[in-house]
Amino acid sequence: MDKSFDLIVIGAGPAGISAALEASNAGLHVAVVEEHFSPGGQIWRGADGPTARMWRRLPGVKAREISHFLTRFRHSDILFFSQSRAWEITSFGEVLVTDVDGNSFTLTSQKIILATGAQERTVPFRGWTLPGVMTVGAGQILLKSSGVVPREPVWLAGQGPLIALYAAQLLAAGASIAGILQTGAPVSWFRALRAFPEAIWQCPGQIAKGLARLANIRIHRVKIFRDVEKIEALGSGKLEAVSFTDRKGIVHHVDATVLMVHEGLIPGVHPVLAANGHLEWDETELCFRPILDEWGESTVPGLFVVGDAARIGGADAALHSGALASLRIAMQAGHAEMKDFSRKTRFHRKKFRQAMALRPLVTALSHLRPEQLSPADDVVICRCESINAGTIRHACLTGSGAPDQVKAFTRTGMGACQGRQCALPLSVLLASAHHRNVADLGLFRVRAPFKPLKLGELASLSDEGDIQ
Amino acid sequence: MIRTIDTVIIGGGLHGLSCALQLARRGVSVAILERRWIGRHASTANAGGVRTLNRDLRELDLTLTSLKMWRVLDEFLGENCGFQQIGQIRIAENPTEFAHEARRINNLQQAGYTHEEMLDKASLYRLLPSLAPHCSGASYAKGDGAADPHLTVNAYRRAAESAGVLLLEGHGVNALASEGLEWRVDTDYGSFLTASVVIAAGAWSPALARLAGEIVPASVKASMMIVTEQVSEFPGPVIGCVGAALSLKQTRTGSLLIGGGLQGQANVERERTRVDFHALATGMSTPLRLFPQLAGVRIARCWTGIEARTPDDLPIIGPSSRLPGILYCYGFSGHGFALVPVVGAVIADMIVGETPTHEKWPVSALSIERFEHRKEDSDERYRQHG
Numbered sequence: 001m002d003k004s005f006d007l008i009v010i011g012a013g014p015a016g017i018s019a020a021l022e023a024s025n026a027g028l029h030v031a032v033v034e035e036h037f038s039p040g041g042q043i044w045r046g047a048d049g050p051t052a053r054m055w056r057r058l059p060g061v062k063a064r065e066i067s068h069f070l071t072r073f074r075h076s077d078i079l080f081f082s083q084s085r086a087w088e089i090t091s092f093g094e095v096l097v098t099d100v101d102g103n104s105f106t107l108t109s110q111k112i113i114l115a116t117g118a119q120e121r122t123v124p125f126r127g128w129t130l131p132g133v134m135t136v137g138a139g140q141i142l143l144k145s146s147g148v149v150p151r152e153p154v155w156l157a158g159q160g161p162l163i164a165l166y167a168a169q170l171l172a173a174g175a176s177i178a179g180i181l182q183t184g185a186p187v188s189w190f191r192a193l194r195a196f197p198e199a200i201w202q203c204p205g206q207i208a209k210g211l212a213r214l215a216n217i218r219i220h221r222v223k224i225f226r227d228v229e230k231i232e233a234l235g236s237g238k239l240e241a242v243s244f245t246d247r248k249g250i251v252h253h254v255d256a257t258v259l260m261v262h263e264g265l266i267p268g269v270h271p272v273l274a275a276n277g278h279l280e281w282d283e284t285e286l287c288f289r290p291i292l293d294e295w296g297e298s299t300v301p302g303l304f305v306v307g308d309a310a311r312i313g314g315a316d317a318a319l320h321s322g323a324l325a326s327l328r329i330a331m332q333a334g335h336a337e338m339k340d341f342s343r344k345t346r347f348h349r350k351k352f353r354q355a356m357a358l359r360p361l362v363t364a365l366s367h368l369r370p371e372q373l374s375p376a377d378d379v380v381i382c383r384c385e386s387i388n389a390g391t392i393r394h395a396c397l398t399g400s401g402a403p404d405q406v407k408a409f410t411r412t413g414m415g416a417c418q419g420r421q422c423a424l425p426l427s428v429l430l431a432s433a434h435h436r437n438v439a440d441l442g443l444f445r446v447r448a449p450f451k452p453l454k455l456g457e458l459a460s461l462s463d464e465g466d467i468q
Numbered sequence: 469m470i471r472t473i474d475t476v477i478i479g480g481g482l483h484g485l486s487c488a489l490q491l492a493r494r495g496v497s498v499a500i501l502e503r504r505w506i507g508r509h510a511s512t513a514n515a516g517g518v519r520t521l522n523r524d525l526r527e528l529d530l531t532l533t534s535l536k537m538w539r540v541l542d543e544f545l546g547e548n549c550g551f552q553q554i555g556q557i558r559i560a561e562n563p564t565e566f567a568h569e570a571r572r573i574n575n576l577q578q579a580g581y582t583h584e585e586m587l588d589k590a591s592l593y594r595l596l597p598s599l600a601p602h603c604s605g606a607s608y609a610k611g612d613g614a615a616d617p618h619l620t621v622n623a624y625r626r627a628a629e630s631a632g633v634l635l636l637e638g639h640g641v642n643a644l645a646s647e648g649l650e651w652r653v654d655t656d657y658g659s660f661l662t663a664s665v666v667i668a669a670g671a672w673s674p675a676l677a678r679l680a681g682e683i684v685p686a687s688v689k690a691s692m693m694i695v696t697e698q699v700s701e702f703p704g705p706v707i708g709c710v711g712a713a714l715s716l717k718q719t720r721t722g723s724l725l726i727g728g729g730l731q732g733q734a735n736v737e738r739e740r741t742r743v744d745f746h747a748l749a750t751g752m753s754t755p756l757r758l759f760p761q762l763a764g765v766r767i768a769r770c771w772t773g774i775e776a777r778t779p780d781d782l783p784i785i786g787p788s789s790r791l792p793g794i795l796y797c798y799g800f801s802g803h804g805f806a807l808v809p810v811v812g813a814v815i816a817d818m819i820v821g822e823t824p825t826h827e828k829w830p831v832s833a834l835s836i837e838r839f840e841h842r843k844e845d846s847d848e849r850y851r852q853h854g
Contacts, residue, residue: 088745096745104749276740400505400637408512408618411721416697416768447769448743455696455726456763459756461749 005031005079005109007329008095010086010271013041014315015307016115017069019322020078022344026330031079031107033086033097035451039073040066041117042137043315046144054147059168059213069319081107087449089275093302096461098453104461111302111329114272115322118265118308121287122421123158123183123368124375126232128261129383132239136166136262143169150258153178155242157231158262159366161210166260168213171220178256179223181244183263185369186227195360202357225252229369233259264366265312270420272298272305273443274450281439284363285312287424288443295328296321304329317355320348373428381429382422384415392426396433403427403444413444416452469658473497473634475819476653476662478641478676479669481511482617483797483804485624485633486812487666489545492631494820500633501655503640503672507621509739510670510804513773515693515715515727516617517706518806520583521556521609522572526833527782527807532583533829534810535611541809546630547623550616550720555705557587557595559606559758565710566604573607584609596704600758614706614717617805624808644680651680651793664819666795671736671776673798680791684784685839686799689777690734691727692743692751697766698722712754723768726755729802732772741772777801778839785811785834786818795819796836 007023009016012034024030032039040047044066046055056063073080083100089112090096098104120137127133136156142148143166153176156163167177200207217224227247233256234241242256266287269279277298279288289311296304304325307318327345330336375381377390387410395409403426406412412426413419419426423443431438475491477484480502488498502508518538520531537544538551560566573586587606593599595608629635636657643654644665653660667676677684702724706717713728730751733742748770756763778784778799788794797815800807814829 088743090745091742106746402505405505405508408507409622411618414695414769416766418769447771448745449767449770453767454763455694455752455756455765455767458745458749458767459752459763461745462753 003105003107005029005107006333007031007111007113007326008033008107008109009113009115010095011041011115011117011307011309012036012039012073012080013043013115013117013307013318014069015117015309015318015322016041016113017073017322018319019113019115019306019326021069021072021076022323022326023330024076024078026326026335028326028330028333028335031081031109033081033084033095033107035083035085037083039070039080039082042141044070045141051145051147054173055144057172058144059172059216060165060209085451085453087451087453089271089303091276096449098457098460102454102457102460103463104457105464106461111304111333113296113304113306113322113325113329114275114309115307115318116268116271116309118312119268119420121263121266122425123261123263123372124379124381124389124425125372126376126379127234127239129380130233130235130239131237132235132257133233133259133261136162136260139260140166140169143173147173149173149175152257155179155181155254155256155259156262157181157183157228157242157244157259158264159184160262160264161362161366162262162265164210164213164217166262167217167222171216177217177220177222178254179225180217181228181231181242182224182226183228183231183369183372185367187365188367191364192361195364198357199361202354206358229371263368263372265308266424267309267311268420269309269443270418270446271450272303272309273446274448275300275303277303277305279442281437282311283439284360286368296325297328311356313352313356313359317352320352320355323348324352373425374432381425382410382412382415382419384417385411385413387412387422389429392429393433396430401430401434401436401441403430403441406430407444418447418450419444470652470661471499471658472661473499474662475499475664475666476501476651476660477666477668478653479667479673479798480506480635480637481509481668481670482507482621482624482808483800483811484666484668485621485628486808487668487797487815488633488812489624489628489631490812490816491819492628492633494816496816496820498633499660500628500635501639501641501653501660502635502637504739505637506625506635507618510773510775511621512617513693513771514617514691514805515717515725516550516614516620516805517556517715517803518551518613518615519556519609519706519803520806521607521612521708522558522584523803524782528581529830530810530814530834531806534807537809537813538613538615538806542623544809545623545627547619547626549620549623551613552615552720553611553613554717555608555610556612557606557608557705557707559592559599559707559709560604561602561709561711561757563604569605569607569710583611596707598702598759598761600760603758608705610705612706615805616720620808641676641679644676646680646791646793649793664793664795666797666815666819668797670798671734671774673776673796677788677794677796680788680794682788682791682794684796684836685779686776688734688736689729689775689802690732690741690772691775691802692730692732692748692770692772693725693727694748694770695719695768696724696726697768699724699765707758709754709758713751714754714758716755716759724762724765728754734772734774736774739774741774743770743772745770775800775802775804780838783807783811783834784836784839785814785831786836789835789837789840
């Protein structure tokens with residue numbers, strides 16, 4: 001089998017599917033590598049699995065549009081490596097991949113698109129590592145892929161549109177919500193009002209749906225606590241109670257078996273870092289994102305980043321950013337007709353801008369409180385190695401103030417998750433200890449492989465020649 | 469601003485720290501100039517092996533002395549370095565390899581060394597019951613062991629600081645100039661006037677020697693390491709084998725650490741490295757042949773260190789023969805961790821000069837002069853042919 005391509009796309013969510021379709025249309029030889037069985041990514045997860053019928057009825061699911069894309073994808077001549085993990089991108093345009101049977105192989109291409117999606121922002125609080133505390137994202141995947149909802153009433157905590165969406169989905173699936181704890185800073189109405197006209201003009205449907213979701217939550221008489229502070233998950237061995245302070249300063253202590261938290265999405269920068277791409281700090285979103293040109297090409301020539309991995313914008317924005325990157329790649333390869341290229345580029349740029357118009361409103365309505373970034377000394381920051389904030393703060397006092405040095409001092413980020421969750425919290429703590437900007441400090445370096453890999457799977461890479 | 473200090477050590481790795489600590493405890497004022505931060509490169513990227521097993525004879529006596537120092541190092545530094553005397557073993561997978569090892573051990577014992585012994589098949593499998601059944605035996609140094617590089621760096625760092633060593637991180641050296649009997653060392657944050665300069669900067673040592681005006685030999689070694697998820701108990705010594713590059717052991721946190729000298733890619737100037745997974749995959753056949761049950765163990769991360777390698781794979785320890793006041797301490801070629809405690813003492817004695825060094829320490833074979841002869845030989849040949 002020939003394993004060299006014009007384009008390799010990593011990730012088959014909306015951004016990856018759209019990029020692959022656009023490139024394939026232009027006549028490029030395209031491979032898509034996806035960890036899961038079927039295409040769709042986290043957002044379209046379950047679209048054609050065993051729970052498809054339930055899934056189609058969930059709020060927020062655009063079933064017709066999604067099946068349109070998935071059908072086109074399935075009938076294209078794109079080579080789809082499903083249930084396959086890409087775990088290394090070399091500087092020679094090689095992508096190292098392991099399939100579901102544990103066989104590793106090399107795909108090569110001069111153009112690679114990372115469509116690897118977002119991750120949930122980690123905001124450590126006391127007790128966040130107790131069994132029974134999970135992220136809303138994880139809960140939503142469970143619901144979409146296998147129709148599972150918690151039997152006990154769910155406490156939701158955090159901020160951002162995903163909380164309202166998941167609450168609506170939980171109610172639709174028949175689960176009960178014990179209460180919603182809104183954690184963010186008090187809303188800056190000035191910023192919200194400034195962002196509102198553009199958002200309502202470009203995305204009226206989205207805003208209407210959001211309001212309908214909030215109304216639905218209200219109809220179900222779900223208890224909502226605003227401007228909540230000092231959330232703690234309590235229990236010995238597992239979650240038993242949640243305590244928090246409400247806006248009037250009253251301390252609540254409630255029984256709980258399930259607490260789902262969500263403090264917004266940030267671009268998953270692990271793969272682009274692993275490929276030596278550079279990041280920049282996004283002061284509005286309070287996260288790092290890859291440095292990209294207007295087409296999505298990173299600081300590594302030939303490596304593009306699209307969708308939520310580039311900038312949080314949701315599925316609609318992802319579809320268009322994926323298409324734009326592929327248009328550029330087709331153009332560079334001489335596979336695009338100029339007239340067609342300009343028309344499509346204009347179309348996708350316009351649609352991308354429209355989809356992104358909602359984002360300033362979202363960030364104005366959900367904003368972290370400064371103290372959320374500065375947890376108490378006994379709060380665990382790195383759950384893999386059980387390192388708490390105090391240990392990290394202490395280590396920050398010695399040495400030259402580099403995230404990699406604090407990592408070496410404390411073992412933070414050396415565990416199984418490879419620092420995906422604790423890299424940003426560590427840099428934030430270090431920045432405040434040294435009175436410096438997180439932007440200047442950056443994150444500690446990423447070690448290869450950027451996805452899990454077993455020793456036997458690695459060894460099988462050397463058998464590659466024999467199989468071909 | 470120019471500061472005057474007895475000794476400047478360039479390079480804040482373990483060897484620089486060890487030299488500085490030994491000097492400071494002898495009453496010498498010392499500054500360490502480190503371009504990045506303490507323990508940035510090979511000092512924390514290595515496997516932490518303390519091995520006398522299969523050492524080159526030219527550095528064996530020094531290593532045996534170092535091993536004695538490792539056993540009491542926690543007391544010496546006042547802090548735990550994670551040293552454990554778990555032994556090191558070198559497995560022979562077939563009768564030919566076994567015969568080779570037996571001959572080597574026999575020669576060692578003839579020369580009066582008793583730190584290594586031969587294990588026959590039965591004793592090998594008593595020691596490593598989970599080893600694949602095809603092996604013939606092993607050589608074994610039960611006094612050897614391993615320590616934790618991060619703990620060791622931190623312990624040395626704090627011991628050096630409390631002994632009064634000036635640790636200057638972020639101080640890259642821009643110039644080294646001879647001023648009469650002294651050396652002037654320039655950094656971005658000021659200059660130092662000193663009688664002696666120790667160059668202990670690993671792979672960057674040749675560049676510093678060039679600043680002082682000497683061309684010294686060294687290429688780069690970029691050994692790759694794998695650390696796995698935590699696994700259930702994997703008892704036994706640090707495992708190597710005769711026929712291939714391997715070092716395998718369980719760390720104190722329960723992960724497996726797999727190395728042995730498989731080479732990745734390194735860019736010394738940019739201080740960047742890259743794991744070569746194709747080479748690593750080929751190298752994985754050895755541990756998986758010895759322990760097939762490890763195939764399902766997950767890798768946590770892989771990395772590549774950067775350090776200096778000399779033409780004969782032995783370190784360069786001692787004064788420059790051309791530049792009075794310059795001392796070298798680099799080129800450990802992948803096995804310098806075990807030598808850390810002793811080499812600091814050697815260099816300190818060389819600088820303080822209480823006893824003639826070559827009488828006290830077996831380091832004459834490690835002097836830089838060994839390469840100069842070679843160079844003169846080649847110059848000679850060049851003249852003849854030219």
